[in-house]
Amino acid sequence: MKTKAKAAIIGPGNIGTDLLMKCQRSQFIEATWMIGIEDSAGIQRAREFGLRTSTDGVDGLVAGFSESPVDFVFDATSAYVHAENSRKVTALGATMIDLTPAAIGPFCIPPVNLDSLLSTEPADNVNMVTCGGQATIPMVYAVSRVQAVSYAEIVATVASKSVGMGTRDNIDEFTRTTSSAISRIGGADEGKAIIIINPAEPPLVMRDTIHCLTKETPNEADLRASIDRMVREVQGYVPGYTLNNAPIIDGNRVTISVEVEGLGDFLPKYAGNLDIMTAAGLRTAEMMAQRQQREGSPT
Amino acid sequence: MNLQGRSVTLHDMCLRDGMHPKQHQITVEQMVDIAGALDEAGVPLIEVTHGDGLGGASVNYGFPHASDETYLRAVVDCVKQSAISALLLPGIGTVDHLRMAADCGVKTIRVATHCTEANVSRQHIALSRELGLDTVGFLMMAHMVSAEDVLEQARLMESYGANCIYCTDSAGYMLPQDVTDRVTLLRRELNSDTEIGFHGHHNLAMGVANSLAAIAAGADRIDGSAAGLGAGAGNTPLEAMAAVLDRMGAITGVDIFKLADAAEEHVLPIMDEPVRLSRDALVLGYAGAYSSFLLFAKRAQAKYGVPSHEILLEMARRRTVGGQEDLIEEIAIEMASKAS
Numbered sequence: 001m002k003t004k005a006k007a008a009i010i011g012p013g014n015i016g017t018d019l020l021m022k023c024q025r026s027q028f029i030e031a032t033w034m035i036g037i038e039d040s041a042g043i044q045r046a047r048e049f050g051l052r053t054s055t056d057g058v059d060g061l062v063a064g065f066s067e068s069p070v071d072f073v074f075d076a077t078s079a080y081v082h083a084e085n086s087r088k089v090t091a092l093g094a095t096m097i098d099l100t101p102a103a104i105g106p107f108c109i110p111p112v113n114l115d116s117l118l119s120t121e122p123a124d125n126v127n128m129v130t131c132g133g134q135a136t137i138p139m140v141y142a143v144s145r146v147q148a149v150s151y152a153e154i155v156a157t158v159a160s161k162s163v164g165m166g167t168r169d170n171i172d173e174f175t176r177t178t179s180s181a182i183s184r185i186g187g188a189d190e191g192k193a194i195i196i197i198n199p200a201e202p203p204l205v206m207r208d209t210i211h212c213l214t215k216e217t218p219n220e221a222d223l224r225a226s227i228d229r230m231v232r233e234v235q236g237y238v239p240g241y242t243l244n245n246a247p248i249i250d251g252n253r254v255t256i257s258v259e260v261e262g263l264g265d266f267l268p269k270y271a272g273n274l275d276i277m278t279a280a281g282l283r284t285a286e287m288m289a290q291r292q293q294r295e296g297s298p299t
Numbered sequence: 300m301n302l303q304g305r306s307v308t309l310h311d312m313c314l315r316d317g318m319h320p321k322q323h324q325i326t327v328e329q330m331v332d333i334a335g336a337l338d339e340a341g342v343p344l345i346e347v348t349h350g351d352g353l354g355g356a357s358v359n360y361g362f363p364h365a366s367d368e369t370y371l372r373a374v375v376d377c378v379k380q381s382a383i384s385a386l387l388l389p390g391i392g393t394v395d396h397l398r399m400a401a402d403c404g405v406k407t408i409r410v411a412t413h414c415t416e417a418n419v420s421r422q423h424i425a426l427s428r429e430l431g432l433d434t435v436g437f438l439m440m441a442h443m444v445s446a447e448d449v450l451e452q453a454r455l456m457e458s459y460g461a462n463c464i465y466c467t468d469s470a471g472y473m474l475p476q477d478v479t480d481r482v483t484l485l486r487r488e489l490n491s492d493t494e495i496g497f498h499g500h501h502n503l504a505m506g507v508a509n510s511l512a513a514i515a516a517g518a519d520r521i522d523g524s525a526a527g528l529g530a531g532a533g534n535t536p537l538e539a540m541a542a543v544l545d546r547m548g549a550i551t552g553v554d555i556f557k558l559a560d561a562a563e564e565h566v567l568p569i570m571d572e573p574v575r576l577s578r579d580a581l582v583l584g585y586a587g588a589y590s591s592f593l594l595f596a597k598r599a600q601a602k603y604g605v606p607s608h609e610i611l612l613e614m615a616r617r618r619t620v621g622g623q624e625d626l627i628e629e630i631a632i633e634m635a636s637k638a639s
């Protein structure tokens with residue numbers, strides 16, 4: 001029987017705890033560390049799950065690493081502190097899966113470029129872009145793999161309760177990182193991202209609109225097939241990812257609208273924007289772990 | 300109501316909010332012409348931006364005739380006494396746009412958020428203040444929450460560095476008492492040197508009355524638009540506002556007749572259709588939907604054959620906020636499929 005790869009989670013908040021619960025189900029990843037900066041509810045919960053914990057931030061992991069090493073570290077803190085976390089973690093030889101918008105390592109949108117990331121020199125830090133990026137870039141790519149896209153724009157509408165202070169303090173980071181990944185990973189010549197926060201009660205499920213401007217007249221049949229195929233791929237790790245309507249085609253504009261309902265592991269179901277981040281992060285670690293096992297590289 | 304001797308700063312919106320009914324197609328020449336006429340009339344502040352603020356150029360909201368930078372440089376160059384302001388909605392525009400606007404010579408930056416989401420504006424307000432600009436926190440759709448909630452959000456913006464806070468009636472839903480409640484509390488609780496502003500829409504024809512209520516409750520700045528050119532039924536008609544304030548003995552520094560000339564001879568001729576209190580605009584104000592949804596609903600009506608005012612009612616029912624234009628086409632499709 002294969003042993004599971006071990007992982008640490010930095011950030012015992014809602015995202016880190018949701019990720020922990022997803023890890024509990026994983027066949028490939030076992031969460032063994034939860035890293036925080038104080039003895040919070042999230043740290044206590046992780047301890048109840050039997051994880052090793054640190055309340056000294058990533059330094060606690062560094063100090064206890066030889067006793068309890070990990071292969072992967074998920075950073076669910078903020079872009080402001082990620083760089084230092086990453087430097088310390090990669091020095092230990094662990095791979096950093098970055099859930100902040102810091103974007104030090106290459107962008108990873110699993111159904112779009114995880115295979116190509118795995119086939120090249122393994123990176124010691126991969127970045128999961130943003131929640132809006134995870135929800136929309138698969139759709140941009142579903143269009144751009146069929147025909148050239150000169151411009152893609154996404155509008156992510158999220159429930160106020162699902163947007164934490166990290167995102168709010170630096171909302172430009174969301175806009176910039178997502179825009180950049182729309183072009184670099186989504187395959188559009190130019191990208192733009194917009195985020196709208198709605199405080200309605202009960203909270204609304206994450207909703208995203210993806211507008212692509214194609215260079216040639218849109219080929220409706222091919223686009224629909226490609227989009228449907230991509231929706232099924234995302235549903236492989238986020239079952240609540242659904243297309244709202246058939247794509248709207250108007251001149252050279254292709255508009256796709258999706259709703260992202262989360263699994264409701266720890267985060268509420270409406271927070272599909274957060275669920276898709278934790279699910280994509282875990283999927284990335286799982287695929288990397290499987291590859292390492294196949295290649296027999298030391299873990 | 301005694302406004303005798305009160306000093307009020309009038310802020311014109313026709314080259315920013317007026318971009319909505321113009322589908323962002325005002326030309327640079329038209330902007331320069333109108334700004335010149337407003338400057339000549341002594342309007343102290345003129346806002347110039349894409350209707351959805353800096354960086355609003357998009358498929359979702361519409362691509363403008365020219366870039367924000369082109370508009371701003373041209374207008375800043377042409378005015379002699381007016382200062383130019385720009386709007387920024389965090390989530391759409393970024394600090395990069397803000398720096399660009401400052402570099403163009405903009406003197407006032409207005410950072411706009413939904414009335415419950417002020418804490419996304421910290422980095423923009425702080426930078427604007429750091430650049431030495433007149434910095435306004437602009438709380439949109441302020442009818443959707445209580446006066447106490449507006450105050451709580453205003454305090455956040457004040458703490459980030461805003462020197463002026465706006466109570467913004469984006470849907471044109473408020474009645475004078477709603478304005479009085481909110482502005483009174485802001486005036487009483489914010490720092491005494493923080494200015495208060497009110498931005499109205501004329502969807503229930505309450506633009507002037509609501510603005511008077513705001514001034515009586517302590518507001519220092521009032522938004523309006525020459526010839527009313529703005530989203531929905533337009534903004535508070537600025538020439539009427541100036542005339543009313545003059546009759547009441549308040550001081551605006553604006554030449555009423557020159558402002559009326561600007562409205563009549565410079566703004567009116569560029570309208571694609573008259574900005575009026577249409578059925579759609581009435582629904583915006585009556586139900587409380589964001590004013591710039593209007594043209595999107597009309598386009599959806601033309602494409603999907605469902606009544607635009609029904610779409611707008613549904614947008615209000617779903618408690619949508621500014622910027623959710625992308626939901627309009629989807630609602631139209633849903634309504635059309637139910638009808639068939």
